[in-house]
Amino acid sequence: MSVTYVITPELDSKFKEPFGTLIQGSFFETMSQFKEIVARENPAMIISVGDTVSRNLHQHRVIPHLSIVDYQSMRRKIPKQRFPDKNIIEVKNPKGTITEEAIGAIKEGVQSSKQIQIVVDGEEDLLTLVAVLYAPENALVVYGQPHKGIVVVKATQEKKVAAQRFLKEMKTAKEDKQV
Numbered sequence: 001m002s003v004t005y006v007i008t009p010e011l012d013s014k015f016k017e018p019f020g021t022l023i024q025g026s027f028f029e030t031m032s033q034f035k036e037i038v039a040r041e042n043p044a045m046i047i048s049v050g051d052t053v054s055r056n057l058h059q060h061r062v063i064p065h066l067s068i069v070d071y072q073s074m075r076r077k078i079p080k081q082r083f084p085d086k087n088i089i090e091v092k093n094p095k096g097t098i099t100e101e102a103i104g105a106i107k108e109g110v111q112s113s114k115q116i117q118i119v120v121d122g123e124e125d126l127l128t129l130v131a132v133l134y135a136p137e138n139a140l141v142v143y144g145q146p147h148k149g150i151v152v153v154k155a156t157q158e159k160k161v162a163a164q165r166f167l168k169e170m171k172t173a174k175e176d177k178q179v
Contacts, residue, residue: 005098005170007126012096019128019162020153022145030150031060034142037152038062044155045110045139049128051081053144058083064142066109068127070120086117095123098130098167106130110139128153129163 007015023030034057038046048054048064052073057064070093071080082088089109093102102120106127109116120127131141135155145151153159 002100003094003097004100004103005126005167005172007096007170011166011169015126015166018145018151019132020141020151020159022149022151024149027056031056031062034150034152035060035062038140041138041140041154043138043140044136047110047131047135047139047141049124049131049141049143053142053150054083055081057142063115066106066116066118066131068106068118068120068124068131070122070124072123083115083117086115087112088117088119090119090121093120093122093124093127096126097122098126098170102127103130103134107134110134110136129166132159132163133167 023033025033045066046057046062046064047066047068048057049068051069051071054064054067054069067083067086071077089105091099091101091105093099105118109118128141128143132153132155135141137155137157139155141153141155143151
């Protein structure tokens with residue numbers, strides 16, 4: 001398995017800060033506000049990163065083109081959920097890393113004419129950066145912010161540059177079999 005990026009302890013605390021607009025509230029409140037944003041922005045695509053936010057979007061009939069899940073919520077295993085009408089791509093992406101396999105799956109997912117569900121063996125958190133980087137201009141990437149709500153990132157040139165900057169600050173590795 002080819003690991004491309006590894007998060008450093010310094011960046012780990014930075015990553016806990018919202019990378020976009022934080023919408024606070026209950027599931028119902030955050031989904032209602034997100035629906036308003038979608039209606040106003042008419043995004044090129046919606047990408048969800050995380051099991052809870054992906055499930056909530058589907059339940060509220062806001063169907064992401066690409067959903068990235070790892071069958072965990074707040075580091076605890078949860079029941080596997082397959083979203084209807086989505087093609088499944090399975091990848092390995094250990095905690096605290098971003099693998100070439102995961103990057104390739106996200107690129108494939110945003111370019112596909114079909115709806116895709118990426119199932120991660122490992123952890124999907126850092127894949128938000130890759131999703132923003134490869135999303136079409138003005139797409140919305142949404143992920144959960146534990147105990148607070150959801151974060152909505154509009155894939156603008158500015159946000160793509162910020163994602164690239166974050167990735168450049170991470171440790172890079174060609175091949176790390178111990179990860």
